[in-house]
Amino acid sequence: MTGLATSTAHSTPRMSATYRKRHRRGVALFALFAFPNLALIGVFAYWPVLENLYLSLTRWDFIGPAPLFVGLENYAQLFTSATFVDVLRITLIWVVVVVGVSLVLGIALASLFSMKLPGTTLVTGIVFAPHVIAGAAIAAVWLFIFDPNYGLARVLFNAVGLSSPSWITDAKWALPALLIVSIWKGVGFVSIVYLAGMQGMPSDVLEAARLDGANRWQLFRRIILPLLSPTTFFLVITQTIGAFQAFDVIAVMTGGGPASATTTLSWFIYDQAFNRSNVGYSAAAGTVMFVLLMAITILQFRFVERKVHY
Amino acid sequence: MHPRPHRRDRARSGLTRRQLLGAGLVAASTPALAACFNGGTGAAEDTVYGQPSGDIPDEFSDRQRVVLWSNWTSHNAEVLQRNIDAFHEAQADIFCEIQIFEGYDNVESKLAASLQAKQVPDISVLSDVVWNRFYLNQALEPLTGYFDENFGTDAFHEKFITEGTVKNDVWWVPFGRSTPLFYFNRDIFADVGLPDRAPETYEEYRDWGMELKGYRRNSTDVAMRAYTGTDDWYFQGSSWAFGGGYSNGLDMLFTSEETIAALEFDRAFIHDEGLGYLAADPTGDFISGAAASMLQSTGALTGIDEAAEFEYGCGFLPQQATTGVPTGGGGLSILRYASDERKQAAWEVLKFLCTGAASVDWTLGTGYLPTTKAALESDQVRQKAAENPNYQVAIDQLDIAQGPDVVRRYVPECVPEANGVIQAVYSGGNDPESALTTMQSNLESAIDRIRSQYEERVEG
Numbered sequence: 135m136t137g138l139a140t141s142t143a144h145s146t147p148r149m150s151a152t153y154r155k156r157h158r159r160g161v162a163l164f165a166l167f168a169f170p171n172l173a174l175i176g177v178f179a180y181w182p183v184l185e186n187l188y189l190s191l192t193r194w195d196f197i198g199p200a201p202l203f204v205g206l207e208n209y210a211q212l213f214t215s216a217t218f219v220d221v222l223r224i225t226l227i228w229v230v231v232v233v234g235v236s237l238v239l240g241i242a243l244a245s246l247f248s249m250k251l252p253g254t255t256l257v258t259g260i261v262f263a264p265h266v267i268a269g270a271a272i273a274a275v276w277l278f279i280f281d282p283n284y285g286l287a288r289v290l291f292n293a294v295g296l297s298s299p300s301w302i303t304d305a306k307w308a309l310p311a312l313l314i315v316s317i318w319k320g321v322g323f324v325s326i327v328y329l330a331g332m333q334g335m336p337s338d339v340l341e342a343a344r345l346d347g348a349n350r351w352q353l354f355r356r357i358i359l360p361l362l363s364p365t366t367f368f369l370v371i372t373q374t375i376g377a378f379q380a381f382d383v384i385a386v387m388t389g390g391g392p393a394s395a396t397t398t399l400s401w402f403i404y405d406q407a408f409n410r411s412n413v414g415y416s417a418a419a420g421t422v423m424f425v426l427l428m429a430i431t432i433l434q435f436r437f438v439e440r441k442v443h444y
Numbered sequence: 445m446h447p448r449p450h451r452r453d454r455a456r457s458g459l460t461r462r463q464l465l466g467a468g469l470v471a472a473s474t475p476a477l478a479a480c481f482n483g484g485t486g487a488a489e490d491t492v493y494g495q496p497s498g499d500i501p502d503e504f505s506d507r508q509r510v511v512l513w514s515n516w517t518s519h520n521a522e523v524l525q526r527n528i529d530a531f532h533e534a535q536a537d538i539f540c541e542i543q544i545f546e547g548y549d550n551v552e553s554k555l556a557a558s559l560q561a562k563q564v565p566d567i568s569v570l571s572d573v574v575w576n577r578f579y580l581n582q583a584l585e586p587l588t589g590y591f592d593e594n595f596g597t598d599a600f601h602e603k604f605i606t607e608g609t610v611k612n613d614v615w616w617v618p619f620g621r622s623t624p625l626f627y628f629n630r631d632i633f634a635d636v637g638l639p640d641r642a643p644e645t646y647e648e649y650r651d652w653g654m655e656l657k658g659y660r661r662n663s664t665d666v667a668m669r670a671y672t673g674t675d676d677w678y679f680q681g682s683s684w685a686f687g688g689g690y691s692n693g694l695d696m697l698f699t700s701e702e703t704i705a706a707l708e709f710d711r712a713f714i715h716d717e718g719l720g721y722l723a724a725d726p727t728g729d730f731i732s733g734a735a736a737s738m739l740q741s742t743g744a745l746t747g748i749d750e751a752a753e754f755e756y757g758c759g760f761l762p763q764q765a766t767t768g769v770p771t772g773g774g775g776l777s778i779l780r781y782a783s784d785e786r787k788q789a790a791w792e793v794l795k796f797l798c799t800g801a802a803s804v805d806w807t808l809g810t811g812y813l814p815t816t817k818a819a820l821e822s823d824q825v826r827q828k829a830a831e832n833p834n835y836q837v838a839i840d841q842l843d844i845a846q847g848p849d850v851v852r853r854y855v856p857e858c859v860p861e862a863n864g865v866i867q868a869v870y871s872g873g874n875d876p877e878s879a880l881t882t883m884q885s886n887l888e889s890a891i892d893r894i895r896s897q898y899e900e901r902v903e904g
Contacts, residue, residue, distance in 0.1 A: 193893065195856065196556035197581040277724065283664065283734040303673060303722040305872045392673055392722065393868035408553050410890075411577070411856035 183424065189417035196411050208418035217394070218402075218419070224309065225399040228316075229377040235317050236373055237366065240324025245354070247325065248332045258329075262322035269319065269382030276315045277302065277387055305395040308388050312396050315383050320376070324369055331365035332358065371434055378427055399423050493781040494563040496543065504532065504539035508789040511565040512542050515551045515774065516620070516810075519746075523809035527802040531793060538789045548574060548774060559583055564779045566790035571774050572607065575616040576853045578777065580897045585778040586613040590791045595799060604815050607847040608775055610902055615777060617794060618815040619806075620743070622773040623845045624678055625838055626762065627730060627748065628737040630755040632666060635659070636736075642759020646685065646709055649762050653719030661733050668719040670726035670735035671710070671870050676862035677772055678739045680848055681761055682706045685768025690858070691851035694891055694898060698884040699877070702765065707869055707876035709764075715873040722870040742838040743773065746811035749832070758834035760841050769845040773812060813838060854898055857890040 190208055192201030212218050243261060247254050264272060279286045280301035288298040301311040335358065343357045359366075381400045384390060390397035390405055397405065399419065407416035496511050516524055521544060528540050545551045548571035555578070558564045570578065578584050591597055591614070597605050600618055608616030626642040633640060636656050643649040653668035660666065672678070683689050686709070688702030697703055714720045720735075727744060729735045731751045739761060740748070748756065761769050776797070778790045796802055803819040806812065808828055814820040820839070829836035852858050865883045868874040 195577070195581075195893075196553075197559060197577055197583060199559075199581070281724065283729055284732060300721065300724075300871075302724045303871055305868070389674065391864070391867045392871040393864055393874070395871075405860065409549070409856075409860045411556075 186417045186420050186424075189414055190421045192414045192417075194413040196407070196413050201414065204414065208414045211415065212418050212422065220394065221397050221399055221402045221419075224395075224397060225378065227309065228313065228380065228398050229374060231313050232316050232320065232377040232380070233370065233373045235313075236320050236324045237369060239317065239321045240369070241328050241362070243321065243325035244328035244332055245358075247329050258326070262326055264319045265323040267319075270386050272315065272319055273383045273386035276311075276383075280311055302388055303392055305392050308392055308395045312383055312387060315387070316377075316380060319383070320373070324373065327369060328362065328365055331362045335361050367434070367438060370438065371431060374430060374434075375427055378423060399426075491781055492783045493559075493779075495782070495786065496558065496563055496565055498541045498543065500539055500541070507537055507539040508785060510538055510540040510567065510786065510789045510793050512540055512790075512793065513551050513555065513565040513568040514542050514544050515546065515548050515569050515571075517544060517546050520620075520810045523806060524797075526809075527797055527805060528793075530802060531796045534796065535792070538792055540793045555583075559781070562781075564781050566782045566786045567776055567778055567794060569619070569774045570616065570777050572621075572772055573848055573853050573859060575608070575775065575777055577856060579610060579615050580854065580894060580901050582901075583780055584615045585780045585782075585787055586615060587617065587778060587791070588613045590788075595795050599799065599816050599818065601813075601815055601817060601820065601842070603771070603842065603845065603847075604775075607771065616775040617777070617798060618775045619798065620774045620810065620812045621771060621815050622742040622812055623769050623771055623838065623841055624681060624739045624761055625742055625745075625834070625841065626737065626759045627740050627744075628757050628759070629730070629733065629735075630757045632656070632659070632661070632733070632736040632754075633757075640757065642757070643762050646682065646762045646764045650709075650713060650717065650719065653713065653717060656736055657717075657719065659736075664734060666733065667721050667735050668737060669713070670723035670729040670738050671714065671720055671866075672726045673722050673867040673870055674863060676852075676859055676866055677770055679707065679710070679862065679866050680852060681739075681768040681770045682709070682764075683768065684770075684846070685762065685764040685766060687765035690849035690862075693850050693903075694854075694895060696851060696884050696887060696891070697849075698880040698887075704877045704880055706764075707866070707880060710866070711869050711873060711876055714870055722867065741772065742813055743811050745832075745834060745838065746809075749834075756834075758837045760837065760844070767844045769841055771842075771845045771847050811835075813842060850898075851887065851891065854894055854902075855887060855890050857887060861886055 189201060191203060191205060193204045193207070194201035247258050280298075282288055282298040282300045285298065287301065291298040299307045301307045339361070340353065340357060343353050348356065378398075379400050380398060381404065384396055384398065384401045385404070388396045390401045400423070403416050403419045403423065405416075406412040406419060495509065498509075498511065500507075500509055512528075514521065514524060521542070525542060528542060531538075531540060543565065545554045548569070551569055552571070552574045555564070555568055555570075564583075575584070588597070597609075597614055604618035604621055605614065608614055608618060628642060630640060636659055638652050638655060643652055649668070656666065656668050658665070680690060683697075683703045683706045686702045686706035688700045688704070688706055689697045690703075691697055710720075714722070723729045723735065726735065726738045727740060727748065730738045730740070731748065731753075733754070745758070761767075776794050778787055778794065782790065797806065798816060799818065803814070803816050804822045804824050807814040807819055808824055814822075814825050819825055825839075829839060847853070852862070861883050865879045868879050869876050
């Protein structure tokens with residue numbers, strides 16, 4: 135007993151030193167592998183966030199030599215601006231419609247694809263293709279489609295005895311037009327992710343439900359949808375962030391117009407900085423977007439994730 | 445051992461040490477951030493910035509390199525490159541590399557970024573409503589001292605060179621300059637029985653529109669005018685024609701009775717009489733015959749010549765109380781922060797492009813107006829004007845053209861605000877008075893931001 139106690143007393147500092155050495159080596163190895171990535175993230179993600187935060191407290195036109203520190207003036211102006219309220223309203227419509235419709239259409243398409251009807255592979259490819267095509271190219275094509283004088287939309291409307299609206303230049307139609315394009319571009323990705331989720335479902339659960347007499351709707355509502363909740367959760371987060379950041383289609387098709395009818399938060403940030411040389415004001419809007427996205431993501435993790443069945 | 449407090453308990457007990465530290469860090473970081481980023485980059489008089497990188501062909505490796513930032517693409521870019529190639533042939537000391545950023549706005553953004561990156565081109569193409577901002581911020585080189593007896597300021601059309609002159613110094617040399625023209629489809633005008641000319645007044649324009657109303661081609665109603673909502677240039681002109689304008693100095697005129705009347709004319713033209721519409725592509729609609737007329741730049745002449753499958757004519761812009769023709773387009777400036785050698789070499793490039801055969805080739809190749817007296821009076825330009833009367837119209841109209849109002853030139857928010865207003869009126873039929881009043885109010889703070897600079901650098 136005494137011998138054991140003595141041995142333990144002697145070995146503890148030695149083990150501790152060995153442990154510390156191993157620990158240091160582990161930390162060094164971690165740093166070696168992690169540092170390049172952390173450095174990239176630091177330089178290209180966190181540094182711009184800090185720079186943006188600083189710029190939001192300044193007034194600067196991009197050309198002048200130094201930004202002028204103005205404290206919270208830009209934020210005060212932003213939160214008392216009727217234009218900004220309108221921008222937030224349009225952004226909310228944009229995000230809710232794009233995310234909502236993409237998810238509904240995506241799951242419907244995925245359900246169709248999972249039936250493995252003839253030609254499914256080809257149709258899946260066609261539906262997914264817009265996701266991998268550059269947004270600017272898609273926007274250019276849709277500009278032709280929407281042209282009220284010689285576009286495809288005109289032909290379709292004329293076929294049913296109606297005249298095509300001026301999709302892009304009419305303030306009432308411009309936002310619906312962009313929503314159509316944005317949903318069309320993104321729904322392929324959503325459907326493929328849902329399809330992957332469906333294909334990974336345990337077949338015995340589905341089989342058991344069928345044996346218990348569940349009809350198709352009950353199967354979808356009670357079994358498939360809950361089992362797809364991790365996929366839905368992932369898509370809601372990524373699609374929401376993507377919808378907030380939508381830019382290319384807006385830039386090419388409407389430039390935020392007509393009369394700001396399609397000015398979402400991301401376009402507003404660009405417009406203020408690069409068209410109006412209001413760098414500080416733009417940075418303040420950028421910070422608002424950053425905080426909004428962070429808050430939405432935290433809320434989703436806090437409350438929506440609880441309803442996810444893994 | 446104390447049990448770890450539950451999160452809720454901690455929340456009740458007030459700020460944790462970590463939260464307190466975090467809050468302190470945020471509070472402390474605000475002034476610290478101000479010191480960390482960008483602060484104090486004001487440049488001294490003799491500051492020299494680097495040159496953007498690029499490729500120098502082996503045969504020019506021993507020459508002084510000049511970088512020219514241009515907005516022109518496709519055909520116009522080819523014409524410019526052809527002239528630069530001729531420059532390389534004509535001398536053995538300088539190599540000029542053109543770097544293209546499509547559109548005036550992109551050149552402006554890139555140039556602003558380059559000033560922060562302390563790496564600037566030697567020459568840049570800048571539009572008529574952009575160069576002034578770089579001038580206010582002392583980023584441009586005064587060029588008066590570079591002119592000599594062989595190439596003086598009097599080589600240029602007076603109207604154009606005056607526009608680039610502030611306080612007796614030339615900062616911006618006219619190059620790709622234009623004015624808007626009235627383009628009309630002669631076939632449609634003949635079909636309807638309208639005179640084979642442009643309307644003399646906006647009122648006459650409306651009357652002719654009423655005569656055209658109901659006319660159809662290819663099963664489509666033809667509108668009298670396709671409006672653009674992305675360029676307030678034409679409204680700057682009509683605001684003058686109705687006796688108003690954008691501003692007198694920095695004093696805004698948007699809420700003047702005359703300026704409101706100009707926009708009200710457009711609103712009624714589109715929404716009450718149904719004679720026009722806001723088009724996504726007015727030129728395309730004019731060429732396809734969907735619109736019988738449009739206001740478009742002289743710079744579009746060459747393209748319309750090639751694309752139109754009908755007889756078209758050009759005329760002066762309509763008048764009303766007076767004339768209203770704005771000049772537009774781009775010019776060349778040399779950047780102050782280039783080294784003396786680079787600036788001198790850049791001047792040689794600029795001189796070559798603006799004189800002799802190069803200036804004639806440029807104007808004939810692109811359709812831009814001749815900016816020098818020599819080009820204007822050259823045999824080739826005279827011959828083109830004789831062959832194409834539309835081109836002669838563009839030259840003749842120059843006599844009644846004028847540069848943009850001060851607020852449009854010096855206040856960055858003015859053009860996007862004006863575009864928003866004309867879109868709201870053209871598309872939504874909004875009340876012009878209320879839209880222009882809001883615009884004037886929105887621009888007040890923007891004007892205040894540049895007022896001291898303007899008073900010091902322009903008026904002082």
